[in-house]
Amino acid sequence: MISSLMMEHRLGKSVHQVYDCLIDPQKFVRFHPVIYRMDPIGQSTYLVHEKLGLLGMKVNFTYTAKIVEQPTQNKVEMSARVFGLVNLDIQFIITPQQDGCLVSECIQIRSSLPLAWAMKPVFKKQHTLLFEAIGAQA
Secondary structure (H helix, E strand, C coil): CEEEEEEEEEECCCHHHHHHHHHCHHHHHHHCCCEEEEEEEECCEEEEEEEEEECCEEEEEEEEEEEEEEHHHCEEEEEEEECCCEEEEEEEEEEEECCEEEEEEEEEEEECCCCHHHHHHHHHHHHHHHHHHHHHCC
């Protein structure tokens, strides 16, 4: 099963500032609401540490993610396999605007199980908070 989620985030920051927060693991971790560590394990590949609230409990888990930079297109692509059940492909395209930039985000969720219905609201909440935090940085 494949499901997609499209989101847009308007920020009063330059394309470069936002792009840098997405490709720099230390900055990304600083702004992301549930990812608290990213350890490099290979070329553009990281072991991601996440703490997510599920059913009133905090669940810690790790997964491998790859970040592909496309600076000439102001595009960042991330891919991950979570719990061995879900493949995620996330694409961020950052476009300059008169008062900052627009981040167009496409999240593709692929799984043999019907999990997208539960994952989409989590992504909406987490990534809204992520881009609010990036936009609020001094």
